[in-house]
Amino acid sequence: MTHVIDGNAVADRIRDDVQNCVTALEDEGVTPGLATVLMSDDPASETYVSMKQRACDELGIEGIHRKLEPEASADDLLETVIELDGDPTVHGILLQMPVPDHVDGTNALRHVDPLKDVDGFHPENVGRLVAGDPRYKPCTPHGIQKLLEAADVDTDGSDVVIVGRSEIVGKPIANLLIQKAPGGNATVTVCHSRTNALAEKTRQADIVVAAAGVPELVDGSMIGAGAVVIDVGVNRIDAETEKGYELVGDVEFDSAREKASVITPVPGGVGPMTIAMLLYNTVAAASIQTGVPVDLP
Numbered sequence: 001m002t003h004v005i006d007g008n009a010v011a012d013r014i015r016d017d018v019q020n021c022v023t024a025l026e027d028e029g030v031t032p033g034l035a036t037v038l039m040s041d042d043p044a045s046e047t048y049v050s051m052k053q054r055a056c057d058e059l060g061i062e063g064i065h066r067k068l069e070p071e072a073s074a075d076d077l078l079e080t081v082i083e084l085d086g087d088p089t090v091h092g093i094l095l096q097m098p099v100p101d102h103v104d105g106t107n108a109l110r111h112v113d114p115l116k117d118v119d120g121f122h123p124e125n126v127g128r129l130v131a132g133d134p135r136y137k138p139c140t141p142h143g144i145q146k147l148l149e150a151a152d153v154d155t156d157g158s159d160v161v162i163v164g165r166s167e168i169v170g171k172p173i174a175n176l177l178i179q180k181a182p183g184g185n186a187t188v189t190v191c192h193s194r195t196n197a198l199a200e201k202t203r204q205a206d207i208v209v210a211a212a213g214v215p216e217l218v219d220g221s222m223i224g225a226g227a228v229v230i231d232v233g234v235n236r237i238d239a240e241t242e243k244g245y246e247l248v249g250d251v252e253f254d255s256a257r258e259k260a261s262v263i264t265p266v267p268g269g270v271g272p273m274t275i276a277m278l279l280y281n282t283v284a285a286a287s288i289q290t291g292v293p294v295d296l297p
């Protein structure tokens with residue numbers, strides 16, 4: 001029987017842990033604060049940011065939101081980031097990705113105070129992750145580690161194939177999985193759209209992480225018997241539903257499920273973990289900046 005991981009249930013447990021940390025901080029007079037910055041009219045990005053703000057409300061984290069028009073200048077964005085850097089009630093700053101093409105997102109991220117960089121995208125935090133001493137683990141990769149742990153998947157000595165080399169998922173999950181640490185010690189191959197014989201590579205893997213942003217790129221014929229399949233894709237496909245679309249992963253679920261021992265669904269798999277781990281990083285950031293200890297597993 002294939003185990004379909006319930007990402008919402010795992011995320012709820014993380015949120016309970018975060019809630020306890022919020023209470024511990026409040027007891028010492030600290031209200032954790034998270035600022036989201038959105039410079040886009042993309043409906044999916046708007047949805048993610050409002051989900052993040054709602055999650056803050058639910059847990060007693062102070063949510064601050066800054067919306068910039070997509071036509072705003074790179075300087076407007078930098079001004080917003082610098083203002084939030086200087087606000088002591090803001091412990092975490094998140095710049096929703098992607099930003100418009102005329103803005104250098106990498107440069108904007110360099111202006112986020114590394115202690116407030118709860119996405120873990122600032123070069124200092126990326127460097128720490130690569131060096132094996134992460135401050136804030138990027139949310140989606142950290143969420144994947146937590147899902148594997150919850151499903152009792154041992155990464156030690158396993159062969160992992162990651163499909164996708166993004167800064168947000170592909171590169172950081174590769175770095176986490178090769179670390180000498182629980183949830184690491186794997187042998188990792190990072191593939192992408194130009195990889196030769198992709199299916200041959202994925203078929204050899206004990207764990208396949210699909211994070212290419214291509215709907216149903218990975219099907220059952222590309223999965224070895226008994227492999228673990230982690231689907232990071234959340235693609236909106238036009239459909240005659242109430243919302244006008246349906247969500248489809250990077251994995252063709254039905255055929256992959258027939259081969260896999262463990263698989264994540266879309267929706268309800270990795271997505272909810274991204275938000276749970278953002279809340280986790282926010283209380284960690286509030287703790288680091290105020291010196292009030294919190295107990296995060």
Ligand SMILES: Nc1nc2c(c(=O)[nH]1)N[C@@H](CN(C=O)c1ccc(C(=O)N[C@@H](CCC(=O)O)C(=O)O)cc1)CN2
Pocket residue numbers: 047048051094095096097098119139140168234247266267268269270271272273274275
């Ligand atoms: N600054 C960042 N930008 C982006 C990140 C990120 O981690 N930091 N990740 C992605 C999108 N993302 C968060 O921003 C995200 C994606 C999906 C979900 C989620 O909960 N998905 C649900 C379905 C939600 C829906 O109805 O659309 C699910 O999979 O069950 C949360 C966050 C890109 N940008």
